[in-house]
Amino acid sequence: MNLSAALEVATATHSGMVRSHNEDSIAADAEIGLAVLADGMGGYNAGEVASGIAVAMVSAEIKKTLGGASGKIPDSGADSLINEQAINANLAIYQAAQSQSQYAGMGTTLVTALWHDNQMTVGHIGDSRLYRLRDDAFEQVTRDHSLLQEQIDSGMITKEQARFSQNKNLVTRAVGIDPEVEVEVHTYPVLPGDIYLLCSDGLSDMVTDEDIHLTLSSLQANLPLAAEQLVQQANDNGGRDNISVILVRVVKDFPAPRAGWLETLKAWFR
Amino acid sequence: MAKLILSLDGSVIRDVPLDKERVTIGRKPQNDIQIENLAVSSEHACIVTILNDSFLEDLGSTNGTLVNGNPIKKHILQNNDVIEVGKYKLKYIADMPGAGQATPDDFEKTMVLRSPAAKPAGPKSAGDTQAFAAQTASNVTSAQAPKPTASAAPAPAPAAPLAAVQILNGPSAGKELELTKNLTTLGKPGVQVAVITRRPQGYFITHVEGASFPVVNGKTLDAQAYPLKDHDVIELTGVKMEFFIKTK
Numbered sequence: 001m002n003l004s005a006a007l008e009v010a011t012a013t014h015s016g017m018v019r020s021h022n023e024d025s026i027a028a029d030a031e032i033g034l035a036v037l038a039d040g041m042g043g044y045n046a047g048e049v050a051s052g053i054a055v056a057m058v059s060a061e062i063k064k065t066l067g068g069a070s071g072k073i074p075d076s077g078a079d080s081l082i083n084e085q086a087i088n089a090n091l092a093i094y095q096a097a098q099s100q101s102q103y104a105g106m107g108t109t110l111v112t113a114l115w116h117d118n119q120m121t122v123g124h125i126g127d128s129r130l131y132r133l134r135d136d137a138f139e140q141v142t143r144d145h146s147l148l149q150e151q152i153d154s155g156m157i158t159k160e161q162a163r164f165s166q167n168k169n170l171v172t173r174a175v176g177i178d179p180e181v182e183v184e185v186h187t188y189p190v191l192p193g194d195i196y197l198l199c200s201d202g203l204s205d206m207v208t209d210e211d212i213h214l215t216l217s218s219l220q221a222n223l224p225l226a227a228e229q230l231v232q233q234a235n236d237n238g239g240r241d242n243i244s245v246i247l248v249r250v251v252k253d254f255p256a257p258r259a260g261w262l263e264t265l266k267a268w269f270r
Numbered sequence: 271m272a273k274l275i276l277s278l279d280g281s282v283i284r285d286v287p288l289d290k291e292r293v294t295i296g297r298k299p300q301n302d303i304q305i306e307n308l309a310v311s312s313e314h315a316c317i318v319t320i321l322n323d324s325f326l327e328d329l330g331s332t333n334g335t336l337v338n339g340n341p342i343k344k345h346i347l348q349n350n351d352v353i354e355v356g357k358y359k360l361k362y363i364a365d366m367p368g369a370g371q372a373t374p375d376d377f378e379k380t381m382v383l384r385s386p387a388a389k390p391a392g393p394k395s396a397g398d399t400q401a402f403a404a405q406t407a408s409n410v411t412s413a414q415a416p417k418p419t420a421s422a423a424p425a426p427a428p429a430a431p432l433a434a435v436q437i438l439n440g441p442s443a444g445k446e447l448e449l450t451k452n453l454t455t456l457g458k459p460g461v462q463v464a465v466i467t468r469r470p471q472g473y474f475i476t477h478v479e480g481a482s483f484p485v486v487n488g489k490t491l492d493a494q495a496y497p498l499k500d501h502d503v504i505e506l507t508g509v510k511m512e513f514f515i516k517t518k
Contacts, residue, residue: 041380107382127380147320147383156318156325161346166322174382201380211452218455221463221479229467233452236469241380 001072003033006254007115010223010247012231016202017239023047024200024244025055025108032066033115033254034059035246039128039200041174042106046097050108050176053096054089058112061085072256073116079185082112082123086175086183093176107174111142111198115190115248117256123185126171129204131212132188133195133220138213141188141196145173168205195220196248199230202241206234216247223247272324274317274353275361276303286360288324293317295355296329309333309356317347322365326353430468432517438503438510448516449473457506464506466498466513473498473513480507 007030015022023040025048036059040051062085065071074081089110097103109126122130127144143149147170151157157165175181195216203212211233219226227245234243274286286293286303295303296313305314311331318325324347328335336354337345345351349364434448435456447454449466455478457463462480466473474495477483483491485505486498498504502513 039380041382109380151320157344157346161344164346164348167320169380170321170383171380172383177382214451214453218453219465219478221459222477225465225476225478229453229465232467232469 001116001254001257002031003115003254004030006250006252007033008223008249008251009035010227011245012224012227013244014231014235014239014242016242017235019240019242021045021048022242023051024202024242025051026198026244026246027055027059028246028248029059029063030248032063032071034062034066035113035196035198035248036111037128037198037200037244037246038108038110038175039126039202039242039244040106040108042097042103046103046106047108049096049103050093050106053093054086054108054110054175057089057092058085058110061088062112062114078114078116078119078121079123079187082114082121083183083185086110086112086123086125087181090175090181091179094179097176105177107176109171109200110175113196113198113248115250115254118190118253119187120190120196121185121187123183125173125175125181125183128198128200131197131199131209133197133213133216134191134193136217138209138216140209141186142184144171145184146171168201190250190254192250192252194250195223196250197230198244198246198248200242200244202239202243203230203234203245205241206237206239206243220249223249272319272347272365273363274303275363276305277359277361278357283358288317288319291319293319294329295360303360305355305358307356307358310358314355315353323347324362324364331355430470430472431515433468433473433498433513433515435466435504435511435513438512440509442509456504456511462507464504467495471497475504475513 009028009030011026011028013022013024013026025038028035036055038051038054040047042050062081065074065081093106097106109128111122111124111128111130113120113122113130122142124142125145127146130141132139132141147167148162148165150172152159152162173182207230212230215229216226219229227247230245231243272288276283276286293303294301294313294316297306297310298312313329314331315326315328315335326345326347328343333356334341337351347362351362353360353362434446436446437443449468452468454466455463462482463478464475464484465478466475474497475484476495477491477493486496486502498513500515504511504513
């Protein structure tokens with residue numbers, strides 16, 4: 001099913017003001033309703049390699065499953081599709097890291113979002129995020145797998161104090177570090193008018209949620225400008241890390257075609 | 271390593287390194303920092319250090335714990351914070367690595383904390399998290415130890431001077447709109463909208479939506495952001511307005 005009429009996508013990625021490399025990787029395809037973002041880590045170029053493998057593998061495999069005229073979500077569901085692909089990417093990165101010394105210790109965060117049948121399924125690992133703007137409510141949908149989030153959850157520190165923490169950069173889960181990985185997958189209903197934001201921590205650490213909200217709500221008429229503006233704000237605030245942004249707007253409903261008796265009959269007469 | 275400087279009435283008593291995960295402060299001798307003063311509770315406060323962060327927590331003391339003059343229950347210590355316990359002061363000095371040790375490129379690299387395989391996912395109690403952090407602190411998967419950053423919070427960009435636009439014609443002529451936010455949109459949604467962004471370099475106007483582009487000083491703009499100068503005249507949907515700097 002082609003979703004390009006139901007979804008509008010804009011992306012932006014930038015190495016920031018400090019780093020010479022961009023270790024983030026992104027892919028987005030409105031046709032199959034897919035957005036993938038990864039923030040790599042590891043010495044030299046290994047971070048780029050890890051995030052590149054993750055995004056390339058996940059997007060290629062999901063495209064293979066959903067692309068073409070007959071492509072549809074498998075019966076096992078979108079969550080198992082996302083879960084499976086993340087596990088495959090994990091294994092590929094882990095094995096590359098084990099076999100090549102220059103890649104030792106590389107890993108990446110990963111957020112995969114798939115829009116299907118008026119729903120969105122998101123799977124994530126690490127501290128790259130997915131946010132949703134619905135009407136005037138701007139919410140963080142994913143919950144970071146990070147030391148800081150655990151400290152917030154346990155009540156050691158508040159969200160306000162977390163802004164001043166020095167432990168921002170410690171993730172508790174990542175793709176490619178261990179032979180096994182646990183993906184957190186959830187499915188949410190989608191409404192026309194929703195805007196979804198996938199971003200690396202280079203955005204969420206440098207620009208407050210309030211400013212991201214303001215930017216999205218005032219520039220929602222021009223999605224590419226909004227994406228560019230978010231990157232610019234992160235850079236204006238110091239741009240200490242790579243910044244990647246994927247914006248997805250739900251233009252209209254996209255129910256999966258139901259093969260009811262009427263459709264079957266109509267198809268038969270066509 | 272971070273440390274505390276203990277002092278009374280301005281005279282330094284001693285330096286206390288925060289070399290343990292949990293350092294306690296109180297009147298009783300079992301405390302790591304014993305302060306024999308009746309205003310100090312037997313177990314007054316403690317400081318938990320995880321990697322580069324030190325958390326101060328008041329342990330339900332009778333007279334409370336102050337940081338920089340404000341009473342606190344829990345607090346993330348920042349360099350040069352002054353903790354007050356009774357009449358005693360403890361100044362927190364964060365661990366600052368030599369500038370030569372860390373190149374800017376090493377700052378804020380994301381690293382993975384490997385949790386023990388048996389560790390269940392999900393929220394934990396504070397006690398568990400401390401134990402977990404202690405376990406994992408030595409388990410950071412990276413060739414380098416995490417580098418503390420002198421300024422973890424985003425450096426506030428030098429603010430541009432305050433500016434405003436004043437409407438020059440039409441029914442709202444004379445009305446003034448201060449550009450206090452990072453982004454201010456102008457125009458009619460669905461017809462023509464432009465945005466003025468406030469950046470460290472100054473103010474910029476950019477076309478957002480609509481068939482026609484904004485006009486500045488009689489010239490039609492393209493899709494690029496246009497830097498605004500004092501007294502530029504902007505035209506949008508037939509409305510003229512003047513951009514001007516309010517404070518210099």
